[in-house]
Amino acid sequence: xxxxxxxxxxxxxxxxxxxxxIQHPMDxxxxxxxxxxxIPAHFIQQxxxxxNGRTVFxxxxxxxxxxxxYVKFSFKGAAKGDDLKIAWVDxxxxxxxxxxxxx
Amino acid sequence: MTTDDSLPLSRRLVLKGAGAVAxxxxxxxxxxxxxxxxxxxxxxxxxxxxxxxxxxxxxxxYGRTAEASDKVKLDAPEIAENGSxxxxxxxxxxxxxxxISFFVSENPNxxxxxxxxPEGTLPHVANRLKMxxxxxxxxxxxSEGKLFSATKExxxxxxxxxx
Numbered sequence: 001x002x003x004x005x006x007x008x009x010x011x012x013x014x015x016x017x018x019x020x021x022i023q024h025p026m027d028x029x030x031x032x033x034x035x036x037x038x039i040p041a042h043f044i045q046q047x048x049x050x051x052n053g054r055t056v057f058x059x060x061x062x063x064x065x066x067x068x069x070y071v072k073f074s075f076k077g078a079a080k081g082d083d084l085k086i087a088w089v090d091x092x093x094x095x096x097x098x099x100x101x102x103x
Numbered sequence: 104m105t106t107d108d109s110l111p112l113s114r115r116l117v118l119k120g121a122g123a124v125a126x127x128x129x130x131x132x133x134x135x136x137x138x139x140x141x142x143x144x145x146x147x148x149x150x151x152x153x154x155x156x157x158x159x160x161x162x163x164x165y166g167r168t169a170e171a172s173d174k175v176k177l178d179a180p181e182i183a184e185n186g187s188x189x190x191x192x193x194x195x196x197x198x199x200x201x202x203i204s205f206f207v208s209e210n211p212n213x214x215x216x217x218x219x220x221p222e223g224t225l226p227h228v229a230n231r232l233k234m235x236x237x238x239x240x241x242x243x244x245x246s247e248g249k250l251f252s253a254t255k256e257x258x259x260x261x262x263x264x265x266x
Contacts, residue, residue, distance in 0.1 A: 015225065028211075056223065057220070057221070057224055059218050059230075060145070060216065060217040060218070061216050062215055062216065064214075064232055064234075065231070066187060066230075066232055069230065070229075070231050073218070073227065074224070076223045076225070
């Protein structure tokens, strides 16, 4: 399966700007489907970004984060060509991980 | 003789067993990287996400109250046509920021997202939230152990909880 994570990390020499887009339903557990049955809650709880084994950004999310979540942040201390590791875990225990190259 | 035979055998068994345990351990590490990372850093604030009001959620997350500050700049639309995707971002001139959180006051649970900002990461986060109806979006910035907030009302034309 293709990765659920799409990341663009661009360094200007000092600061690396990271944008991530993740495919995930982010179901709140409060919405009913066409038949009137509740769609169970299914959302990402934690998303981490690691550079050289150090966490540079950690997101704790509830179901109020929009479907197919997007997040943007910036950090210092990385160079072009470095690896950035991105991983998420949702409330059902499902996970996905990917490595991105900083451009 | 029997002891001579059984001793190497049991040693081999023990070694085999140790190898198997090591392998299982490696597999666990490879398959479940996230819980290990989460445990090493910050635990998911389950309780704060369960609180209904923004005041209770802030208290559950930080154990303190926040004061409004013009150094926290919250950027959100005046009117959101679609409450299921509301772009919200925050930036601040405050120093030593350790976390940034977003609350939507009239959502079923006010806390939407909370971000840990380690040293070297800039105090600027953009994300997209769901909003049930017109209400306040609150951004909290934790700086040097104190909480600072910015609030903005966003008018929602179509709520983000429809199905």
